[in-house]
Amino acid sequence: MAGVTLREIVKEYGDVVAVDHVSLEVQDGEFVALVGPSGCGKTTTLNLVAGLLELTDGDILIGDKLINDLDPKDRDLAMVFQNYALYPNKKVYDNLAFPLKMRGTPKGEIAARVRKTAEILSIEHLLDRKPKQLSGGQQQRVALGRALVRNPKAFLMDEPLSNLDAKLRVQMRAELKRFHQEIGATVLYVTHDQMEAVTMADKMAVMSGGVLQQYGPPDEVYRHPVNVFVAGFVGSPSMNLLRAAVTAADGQGALRGTEGWLHPLSPANARRAAASSGDVMVGIRHNQVHLSREERPGWVETRVYTVEPTGDLTYVHLRLGGQLLVASADAEWRAAPDDRVWVEFDQGSLHLFDAQTELALPLADAVASGATVGSARAMATAG
Ligand SMILES: Nc1ncnc2c1ncn2[C@@H]1O[C@H](COP(=O)(O)OP(=O)(O)OP(=O)(O)O)[C@@H](O)[C@H]1O
Ligand SMILES: [Mg+2]
Structure with missing residues (x-):
């Protein structure tokens, strides 16, 4: 694992400044939640880190390595999107194993890691099924598993629990937190649900209008909001x-x-x-x-x-x-x-x-x- 550093990053789409000089340091092993209302630039920020979008300005580092111009596949990051796509013709086991096979992981290790991941996500009993034989929530857990099975420098997650029902979401929240603690994963996690941020994250970054408003432990942000926006956004x-x-x-x-x-x-x-x-x-x-x-x-x-x-x-x-x-x-x-x-x-x-x-x-x-x-x-x- 490694830390992720954003230095004054900017993303413009024509006249729209989607991300406006955001600086953020995610320490190695830290779980950081990026929160804010719809359209505030969360997904854009994550996609810039992943390399799926090109920066207008600023620098992104993984560990102490500048990765601005690095191909997404060479950044060694695992991503989970809100809109996941599983391989429809592969069984759940092979969906989970695929990212490891691609990296030439030995067979024995693949089996062990797939099993461990399936256990964390309570999908052991689904390994022989194809995606179309799963419910939406089960599919989303498999998609999450495909990221968790790897051992990347950091995990990037964009609202990975949003398609789950309320009860499963609370359960998965706990599972994800335990997973993070167990392997000391560096996680940058996007959500518009401040409750998810408060319960899971070591630190939360509150964004509005492309601008980072406040960054700190949830407790501190809750008790000492720096401005009216953060005060109104955090807390329920x-x-x-x-x-x-x-x-x-x-x-x-x-x-x-x-x-x-x-x-x-x-x-x-x-x-x-x-x-x-x-x-x-x-x-x-x-x-x-x-x-x-x-x-x-x-x-x-x-x-x-x-x-x-x-x-x-x-x-x-x-x-x-x-x-x-x-x-x-x-x-x-x-x-x-x-x-x-x-x-x-x-x-x-x-x-x-x-x-x-x-x-x-x-x-x-x-x-x-x-x-x-x-x-x-x-x-x-x-x-
Ligand atoms: N390809 C694009 N072209 C132009 N504008 C874009 C493009 N993609 C995103 N935007 C704009 O950039 C801003 C940030 O979008 P982004 O998807 O990062 O928001 P978000 O915080 O992830 O919102 P949500 O919670 O709804 O997913 C929005 O105003 C959006 O309309
Ligand atoms: Mg988004």
Whole structure:
């Protein structure tokens, strides 16, 4: 295995800049998930690494070797596509064995590796069948197996689980993660499902409009999104984002929402907000919104829009002027539409972004430790 390095890579299709100066380092043995909405440039990035597309600009290295001009077949990468193609006339066994035969692997070793791969993917019982005798999900696992059976420098995977049903996808997620850990595989994995990224990857790279927005461990990206886009993209349900002006009330820093609501700020958050252009986007996750059925000083009045019990907890959708806000409460929490509920945002977990630049307002020294306090409190609330 080897690491993969992208340096300022660019891909233009006429006027469309599909990949815009993306730099990324995937360490040897690391599982990196490339996530972002449809059309953000994930597949293009992967195809550039694979050599299926030509770079407009920038460099790609595998290990410390520059591979810009290397033929795809000489890059020693194994690819899995969303739209897989199996050899229809070959049995599953031979489909899996084919990439090894092509490389002149001894017969005994082929048999051992095919068996091991089939075991990982739970397709041992299908080895004698032809592809048309398999379900769609089984075919996709064989396609995955054809990549996993090899021992390449790195694996490139483009939404390899997207054709599987929800239950199988969760199971395969676990299998892929174990496979990665067992053989220390370098994996660059494309998905639009941020849940897959969060659960499997060592690091996630969030893209939007061809631009890399943030790169880091999922936990860090979740807790410290660098801008409004990442804040809204990572996490489910999505982070609540409200536009507000920075103001003062009762001699204390406060936020005034576009809808007229007023929410006080802790001194540390007031200092952060003061560094903005005057307007901010406030980000607050569902589990950091405190709820009260009685009016309380400094709390914001909302109306219940709808209540969603999930079994484990209850999602409460609230109307705040023209905006919807989602909060979570314990499993038994119930309310009727239009009930009045007061909310307070947890000061330690408040995200603040400048409304103009959409960039996170930096945590000042005092706030930096507040971030840890905030997450500890979140866990306490969740438990
Ligand atoms: N051959 C092409 N010619 C022109 N534009 C292209 C071509 N291929 C891709 N694009 C454009 O480049 C951008 C990135 O496409 P890409 O396929 O990389 O997106 P993606 O992130 O993989 O999306 P999805 O999640 O839908 O698969 C899109 O705007 C797309 O329309
Ligand atoms: Mg794609």
